Amino acid sequence: MVKKGQPEKLIVKGKRLDGRGFDQMRDVSIKAGVIPEAEGSAELSLGETKVIAAVYGPREVIPKHLANPEKGIIKCVYTMASFATPDRNRPGPSRRSVEISKVMAEALTPVVNLEKYPKTSIDVFVEVTNANAGTRTAAINAASVALADAGIEMNDLVTSIAGGKADGQLILDLFNPEDNYGEADLPIAYLPRTGEVSLLQMDGELTPAEIEKLLKMIKKACEELYKKQKNALRERYKLK
Amino acid sequence: MVEKLLVENKNIVVPGEVLAEGMNFLPGKRAFREKEKICASILGLVNINGRVISVIPLSGAYMPNKDDVVIGQIEDVGFSGWHVNIFCPYPADLNVAEATRKYLDTNKTELTRFLDIGEYIFAKVIKVSSSKFVILTMKDRPYRKLKEGTIIKICSTKIPRLIGKKGSMVNMLKQSSGCEILIGQNGLVWISGDPEKEQMVVRAISKIEEEAHREGLTDRIKTMLGGENGKKRTARETNS
Numbered sequence: 001m002v003k004k005g006q007p008e009k010l011i012v013k014g015k016r017l018d019g020r021g022f023d024q025m026r027d028v029s030i031k032a033g034v035i036p037e038a039e040g041s042a043e044l045s046l047g048e049t050k051v052i053a054a055v056y057g058p059r060e061v062i063p064k065h066l067a068n069p070e071k072g073i074i075k076c077v078y079t080m081a082s083f084a085t086p087d088r089n090r091p092g093p094s095r096r097s098v099e100i101s102k103v104m105a106e107a108l109t110p111v112v113n114l115e116k117y118p119k120t121s122i123d124v125f126v127e128v129t130n131a132n133a134g135t136r137t138a139a140i141n142a143a144s145v146a147l148a149d150a151g152i153e154m155n156d157l158v159t160s161i162a163g164g165k166a167d168g169q170l171i172l173d174l175f176n177p178e179d180n181y182g183e184a185d186l187p188i189a190y191l192p193r194t195g196e197v198s199l200l201q202m203d204g205e206l207t208p209a210e211i212e213k214l215l216k217m218i219k220k221a222c223e224e225l226y227k228k229q230k231n232a233l234r235e236r237y238k239l240k
Numbered sequence: 241m242v243e244k245l246l247v248e249n250k251n252i253v254v255p256g257e258v259l260a261e262g263m264n265f266l267p268g269k270r271a272f273r274e275k276e277k278i279c280a281s282i283l284g285l286v287n288i289n290g291r292v293i294s295v296i297p298l299s300g301a302y303m304p305n306k307d308d309v310v311i312g313q314i315e316d317v318g319f320s321g322w323h324v325n326i327f328c329p330y331p332a333d334l335n336v337a338e339a340t341r342k343y344l345d346t347n348k349t350e351l352t353r354f355l356d357i358g359e360y361i362f363a364k365v366i367k368v369s370s371s372k373f374v375i376l377t378m379k380d381r382p383y384r385k386l387k388e389g390t391i392i393k394i395c396s397t398k399i400p401r402l403i404g405k406k407g408s409m410v411n412m413l414k415q416s417s418g419c420e421i422l423i424g425q426n427g428l429v430w431i432s433g434d435p436e437k438e439q440m441v442v443r444a445i446s447k448i449e450e451e452a453h454r455e456g457l458t459d460r461i462k463t464m465l466g467g468e469n470g471k472k473r474t475a476r477e478t479n480s
Contacts, residue, residue, distance in 0.1 A: 039301060058301050058329045069371055111255070113281060117303075119372050120329040148255050148283045151300025151397065153270065155281055156256035193256040193279065233283055234252045237298055237453055 006181050010166040017177055018047075023217050025161065025173040026134075028225060030142070030232035032149045040150025042232065044142035047175060048132035053142035055150040058120035072117030076105040078139055080128040100136050107140050107160065107189040107199035113153040122152060133179035137161050140189050140199065145229050149236065157229050158198060159222040160189040163214035170210060172217050186211065188218050192226040195219075249288050252298075252453075253280040259293050268294025285453060298453055302328045302396035302426040304374050308365045309383075311391065311424030312376065314358060317351050324361065324376060327393065327426050332374035334363065339378055360386040362422050362430065386422070389432030392442055394449040396427035401452040402445060409448065409458055416465040417441050440468050 010017060020026070026047030035041035038054035045051075061067035078100040082091045104126070112122065124146065126139040140160040148157060164174045166182035179185055184204030190197055206214070243262035247253060259271060260278045267273045270282045271294055280286075284295040304310070304326065312324035312332060321335040336344050339354060355361065363376040363383050378384060394402070402423060403410050414421055419433030419441050431441045444461055451457055 040299065060329055060331075117329070149299065151282060151284075151297050153281045154255035155272065155274075155279065157254060191256075193258075230254050230257070233254045237252050 007177055010178055010182060011169050016171065018175060022169055023172045025221050026175065028228050030145055030228050032145050032232045032236040040146045040148070042142045042145035042149060044138050046134055046138045048130055049134050049138050050130040051126055051128050051135065051138045051142045053124065053126045053139065053146040055122065055124050055146040057122040058117040061119065061121040067119045069119055071114040072120045072122055074105050074109050074112060074122050074124065076101045076108070076124045078104055078126050080131060084128050084131040100139070103199055103201065104136065104140055104143060108143055108147065108158055110198050111154045111156045111158055111191060112147065113155060116153050133174050133176045134162050137187050141225060141229065145232055148233055156191045156193045157226060158189050159192055159225040159229065160187065160199065161218055161221045161225060162187040163218050165204065165206060165210065170213055170217070172221055186214055190219060190222040192222060247286045249286060251286045253286055253295060254283055255281055259286060264291060266292045268292040270295040270297060297397045299395060300397055304328050304330060304365050304368050306365055306368055308425040310365060310426045311360060311362055311386065311422065311428035311430055313360050314355050317357065320346050322351065322355055326374065327428060330372045330374050332376050334376045334378065338376065341379060355385060360391055362386055386430050389430050390438045390442060391428055391430050392445060394427050394429065394445060396425065398449045398452040399423060399425055399427060402448050404458065409461065412458070412462060413441055413444060440465070
């Protein structure tokens, strides 16, 4: 059955609906240090998807019983503005935002040297101001830049991008129609220095061979993202 | 293994960036070794000292250490001392015995007579316990309660720059403004003197904070202060 608003084909003449190649990311721009009140912050746009991340802390843990005397904890809050989607979406926590907050915290935790910050919490807030698929990957990229900007000791940055499948073709960085009507979505967070994967979720169906192929595509894209993140952080303190 | 230095002194590096390869180099502060590579663990400036490579942070929260001199605000009054906010993730305590040299009978005297909630103190950290409780003292000179004056907060990582080599920067500020200046390692600065001059010092300090990572700052601040001092004088002369 064809749903309302569904395009007939997601791939036309070997190109995607927005004219990208199969292994081409949307344009990325990152700016660090956009919120003066926060310890660290970053603004990121991935095509039409736009997110703002802010990091507060390390600071006292509230409620107190969550504090760990041996290491710090990372708390993530992912929220989507009510105007971020074409139809107004109800603000406040939802099943989806709770899930994304959780996986974000888990994707970021392996790179932060939490043993340097006992009994504290590092609070990461990400607000999606415009959603066009790939918000969780954009949120992780922005949060990682914001954490570094906050002067928190980390052993790597985290890069993240989604792969997927539409019209039987493996593609990188899905945008809205591909996300809604494609066959699979595979968001991954990748640590560029060590090559480890700290987040892997999958929606839809893919064969093991397809996942292998996508992983290669994603790794290549993540190396590019890593360069952009580095540049954004250097730009913040560049000699004027 | 080839010994290779991949960065220069004062380069801006991001967390996880490889600084050098080879076992001849040693990781200093905020750097770590992974197999044969030395990597940065914070966003900052590279500092190469012979074989030791360390990173000077550009941002980040204050973490208390023994013997740090800090400025704090009284947050609460307890049975036998005060709880002090020293603008770090951990609570700090000032005991009656450490507050004054006089003997005080806590049963008979009201502690708020000495220090009330909201007041600022200049104190020293005598101990940071393993569970991160901070204990302060203000027994000896020059530790005391801070009356009058202006208090501003800057990033604690910029404090060494504000003090300068052997105190050159802060001494210059003191001389050209005639103000008394006390600097806490936690990023709080107390300035007391002629109100107009106080404001001048505040402007100079925020300029130092903004440009802390750039060279030739002392000279720029000197011309800034010289210019402002000169302007004031001519204005007054024309008035009379």
